[in-house]
Amino acid sequence: MVQDSCQVTVINEQRIAQAQAQMPDEMILVEVAETFKLLGDPTRVKILQALAVTELCVCDLAALLEMTSSAISHQLRLLRARGIVRYRKEGKIVYYSLDDNHVQTLVEVSLRHVEEC
Amino acid sequence: MVQDSCQVTVINEQRIAQAQAQMPDEMILVEVAETFKLLGDPTRVKILQALAVTELCVCDLAALLEMTSSAISHQLRLLRARGIVRYRKEGKIVYYSLDDNHVQTLVEVSLRHVEEC
DNA sequence: CCCTTACTTGAATGAGTGTTCATATGTTTC
DNA sequence: GAAACATATGAACACTCATTCAAGTAAGGG
Numbered sequence: 296m297v298q299d300s301c302q303v304t305v306i307n308e309q310r311i312a313q314a315q316a317q318m319p320d321e322m323i324l325v326e327v328a329e330t331f332k333l334l335g336d337p338t339r340v341k342i343l344q345a346l347a348v349t350e351l352c353v354c355d356l357a358a359l360l361e362m363t364s365s366a367i368s369h370q371l372r373l374l375r376a377r378g379i380v381r382y383r384k385e386g387k388i389v390y391y392s393l394d395d396n397h398v399q400t401l402v403e404v405s406l407r408h409v410e411e412c
Numbered sequence: 413m414v415q416d417s418c419q420v421t422v423i424n425e426q427r428i429a430q431a432q433a434q435m436p437d438e439m440i441l442v443e444v445a446e447t448f449k450l451l452g453d454p455t456r457v458k459i460l461q462a463l464a465v466t467e468l469c470v471c472d473l474a475a476l477l478e479m480t481s482s483a484i485s486h487q488l489r490l491l492r493a494r495g496i497v498r499y500r501k502e503g504k505i506v507y508y509s510l511d512d513n514h515v516q517t518l519v520e521v522s523l524r525h526v527e528e529c
Numbered sequence: 530c531c532c533t534t535a536c537t538t539g540a541a542t543g544a545g546t547g548t549t550c551a552t553a554t555g556t557t558t559c
Numbered sequence: 560g561a562a563a564c565a566t567a568t569g570a571a572c573a574c575t576c577a578t579t580c581a582a583g584t585a586a587g588g589g
Contacts (some may be wrong), residue, residue, distance in 0.1 A: 298490035298496075298535095303562080304471050304475075304565080305471065305472060306469050306471055306472050306565090307468065307469070308470050308503060308532085310466045310467070310468055310472060310548095311468070311472050311475055311476050313465055313466055314451045314461075314462040314465045314466055314468065314476055315476060316473075317461075317465045318458070318461055319461065319523060319527075320464065323523070323527065324454055324457050324458055324461065325423045325454050326526045327451075327457050327519065327522045327523055327526050328451070328454040328457045329449035329517075330450055330522050330525070331448045331457070331522060332448075332449070332452030332453070333452075334444075334445070334448035334452070335445055335446070335447075335448035335451070335452040336425055336445055336449070336576090337442050337445040337578075338529075338577075338578095339442055339445075340444050340448070341435070342441055342443050343433055343461075344431075344434075344436065344488060345431040345435065345487065346440065348430055348431045348434045349430055349431055350427070351424065351427055351428070351431065351516075352423050352424070352535080352536090353535070353536060353537090354421050354423055354534095354535065354536085355423050355424050355427060355428050356421065357424060358421075358422045358428055359428050359431055359432060359435075361516075362520075362536090362578085363578080363579075364535075364536065364582095365536085365537080365538085365578080365579070365580080366577075366578055366579075367536095368502055368536060368537055369517030369537090369538085369577075369578075370538080370577080371537095372538085374450050381444070381472035384586095386535090386586060386587070387534065387535045387536075387585065387586040387587070388535065388537075389536065389537095389538085389585095390424060391421045397521070397528075399521060400506040400521060400526075401448075401518060401521055403445065403489075404514070404518055404521065405444045405447050405448060405518060406417065406436060406440070406444055406513075409440055409449065410429075410436075410440065411441045411514075421535080423535090453544075453546090455547080455548095455549075469565080469566090470565070470567090471565065471566085472567060479548085480548080480549075480550095481565075481566065481567090482546075482548080482549070482550080482566085482567080482568085483548055484566095485565095485566060485567055485568080486547075486548075486567085486568085487547080488566095488567095489567080489568085490569095501556095503557070503567060504555070504556040504557065504564065504565045504566075505556095505557060505566090506537075506565075506566065506567095515565090
């Protein structure tokens, strides 16, 4: 047993070294967590699920999810910032659609996972 | 254009109906979001990444992530509650390992996604 | 031009969350 | 049995976050 700088006892030094060796960069792991965090909200999951079916404008999404346009717009801003959705203006109407099929895959995998349990 | 109960104007009634028809149950979508939320924290992602390599006890994880055993234990409790990790007692030491390869798949897909960008 | 409409945005608020600290539990060792 | 140790857990704290509300922008119609 060894004490590290944090006063934590180490039991299996070798396994720790092994896990550490295969651990991706801190930065990458933080990004992975942030991606998941973005998907970790029912409103945003519903938005993505709807946009996976068809392009929709803000007020359509608001009607579909029975929420205010403001609430939807705030969430779309987050999804936009991560490049998950893109938008297209048509007059004063703004149409949103998916811009990242990786994320779509994640939602699908998670859906199948939940449905199996 | 139609006004629904929430005072939101509907632009594309047909598309909304289409999206609604393909929308999974509210309950399932909430569970999907909760699964993602659980993966949406750097500490938990690191724990899962480490356990994907090898079984580890709480203090090993604490040493690896340079955090207190208490903080790790709290996170493991959440992962345990969702059936994502399982544990095995060996005397006073508690070894944790992964108990859900779906989740492992999600992390892998997300890792590849982040690394591509 | 003014009014309505679709959307955005900033501040505020209430709920939720991760870590710390102190304490408790259960196990081993002396 | 007492001390040491690995975990677990409850409360507290700072912090984040989703929604609401109010105000602002930009486009179209009368």
